Amino acid sequence: MITRMTDTTFDILVIGSGPGGYVTAIRAAQLGFKTAIVEREHLGGICLNWGCIPSKALLRSAEILKHGRGAAEFGLRSGTPEPDLQRIVTRSRTVSKQLNGGVDYLLAKNNIAIIWGEAAIESAPGAGYGEVTVRPPSHSPRQPQHAPPKGVLAAGRYRAKHIIIATGAQPRVLPGLTPDGKRIWTYCEAMVPPELPRSVIVVGSGAIGVEFASIYRTLGANVTLIEALHQILPMEDAEIAQIARRQFQKQGMNILTGVKVVGAEATSTDEVSLTIETLAGDRSTLKAERLISAVGVVANTSGLGLSDLAVALEDGPGYIKVDNVGRTNIPGIYAIGDVAGPPMLAHKAEHQGVICVEAIKGLPVSPLDNTKIPSCIFCHPQIASVGITEAQARKSETEILVGRFPFRANGKAIAIGETEGLVKTVFDANTKRLLGAQLIGGEVTELIGTFAMALEMNATVDNFRHTVFPHPTLSEAIFESALSADMAALHL
Template identity: 60%
Template sequence: MADTYDVLIIGSGPGGYVTAIRAAQLGFKTALVEREHLGGICLNWGCIPTKALLRTAEIYHYAEHSKNYGLKIPQPEFDIADVVKRSRGVSAQLNGGVGMLLKKNKVDVIWGEARIEKAGGDGPVEVSVAKMKKPPVEPQNPVPKTPLGEGRYSAKHVIIATGARPRVLPGIEPDGDRIWTYFEAMKPAAMPKSLVVMGSGAIGIEFASFYRTMGAEVTVVELLPQILPVEDAEVAAVARKQLEKLGIRFMTDAKVAKVTKGGDGVSVEVETKGKTETLKAERLISAVGVQGNSENLNLEGVGVEVERGIVKTDGLGRTKVPGIYAIGDVAGPPMLAHKAEHEGVICVEAIKGLDVHPMRKDRIPGCTYCQPQVASVGLTEAKAKESGREIKVGRFRFIGNGKAIALGEPEGLVKTIFDAKTGELLGAHLVGAEVTELIQGFVIAMGLETTEEDLMHAVFPHPTLSETMHESVLDAYGRVIHM
């Protein structure tokens, strides 16, 4: 038996490594088990590298429209290999940073695949770590390879932070060639001339935006009547209009019934309103959501309850088995990196005995980094009405904001929803330039239980995009100035 730990975390994604660092800060002897690469999917194949790709697309877009800014720039060109190389380099840099942080905080990194062998009672939880099928893949990290690896370990507390993977639909299984998941879409060997994106959630829309900006013909197929289904309907409609101006075609209330692969691409049969249309494209990106990585951990064997791949927990990450916890994507939606990080901190602080409160999932912001960006927190207008509250709704369009016009980004909307009786901010929904940075102002306001009066009397700097937030609040109460 190797060392016994106070806390052992399985998975080193944002939830896992942040939890490990916080555990070490609290004085726990801590270990982190990872089978592939530090930082997990988010850092290596998700949040971070996609933003690097989207930044390239944004600069390319501005170069193509340089005349709108009084500039004369020759027609821009790109090398997709260099675009991918930059994206992978960004991931490598941050991957290395995670390794340094773990080393600094004296967290042991155990390389391998974990399986929980024994749990419950007052004794330690036993975890076996099998040898990896392959060594950690690129990008490499600076954590020195230690003897820690295959073997048996014990811990008083085991936190499952194994994340999620792309959901696969029967008959439309990704093959890495013609049918892609986000893994392949993130590192194309060549730029496809056309593609179909199945699903219009954040992942699907971000890739649709990237590939269309870089010149591909893009069609997005969405099963529901609204793109970005979790967003406020009004904001989603503004986003759709702008994305259509970019050249993306949307098919909503539509189902991909069949995909046939050929030598030159794919044929996609789409059923919509009783009709069937066949789309031809070089590639199909499957972006129909993700599912939790709860298999091969022996969770059911030790009594942990798992439902549809999701580990059932209470508000503090605890399963019904003493000493076993779960956080992040594997513990259920919203499946977001920042949710995983905060959930992990709450979990380990509760283990320490600190006075913590369950996370308010209704106050977790969501962001989509397409062009234009979309961001939201709290209730949509429809959900607020369903709750039975009397509400006040404010709206302010970017066309009334001096900074937005100066930036050449006049298309956008900020929408705020208040409880009419108490002035409580129930939700905020934004679409437009840099709204993924603006949303945190509303998140903080909701966390501090700020009322409409507080927001109306706050001084927002001029000229900034943040003034649209102020004006939206003013509009909800009939006091808007610049519209």
């Protein structure tokens, strides 16, 4: 039993309470470890407070607005809906607060001590105990904030047999594109706009960039999406990315690829000017009321004392080097989640943390395979993928079968008005084993889990063929895409 206000020695101390951190702490407690977690800002980390969850609440409001504007297509008469921005933002913050409180409840339920402040590792555990100093937070939490839970441990010195770093990541800043919180935003400011800007430039077309581009375009802003590479969504299958580009442009987005950002300058109290350069060296200027910098994230490693302890980092990106169960090069120190490198996904962090503490306990574990981690992007249309793409398979000189099934041939998609989509599957031609799947369309983020399990189970075309998928559902496109790979699709 932990006495929250007096205990200073633990079996496991987790630094950071994001999805990876708090899930790791819960699993540690379930395994009988006396556990504490250090947090400097808000329980649930960026994901629950400024990332995954509140952004999906905003996207849901945008989606309902889109459906409302298309009500006539479904035989409904109604007035044209208009966004109430402050109510939209308030709802997203309410959702965030609810889950923030839920994390507090789960930590208390599992008798996990919460230490409020910023941690630095003074000494590594080795074969004994390591020491961690926790200082009061050096900055005020982002607004609006959630108050620290009651009964937490104060700043001070703590000891632990095992120290797990789960400090996540923060927005990457490009030279010449430093956010000012007013005209140049990170995702944090973009999450709580005081008013809807008439025009927005989004720099970066990864998951964060296209999600915010979708939100602001649906709400009525003129949106320009900028990408340095020739393909938007550069981590996705090229065919899926091209479908997404066409759909975004159909919605009225201006998309520029293959351009480099030179710099941004606030030209007035309510305008920002962005200078871009093509590969040929031609420069031009774009202007908008707001600019959202969505050019990726960097690991939160500063202030932890890692250099003094000689904890190894990856050259260049600066992520903490770990093995397949989260161990660093220093005994007793571990790292999981974004701080330990890509993929930068909450569900990866959670799974990695569970593996880490189970390995500490001595349980048999299956090391994390990054190729089997699904990715979801909640723009409209949604995008989801798992495994390797067609291009990756061909690069490895694997002989493959590729299946495709468009949503326009799926009865449920036609009925709900979501016909712009595709399920693409990649199989090994010799073993017929699934290698990867890439999807775009309505609710495909709810379908990708089937493919993730299929990859884990080494499913083949025949496994899909002999599985009965319910009708009428979007999931039938999974079945048909697999059949298509074997030249046996029934509805094409």
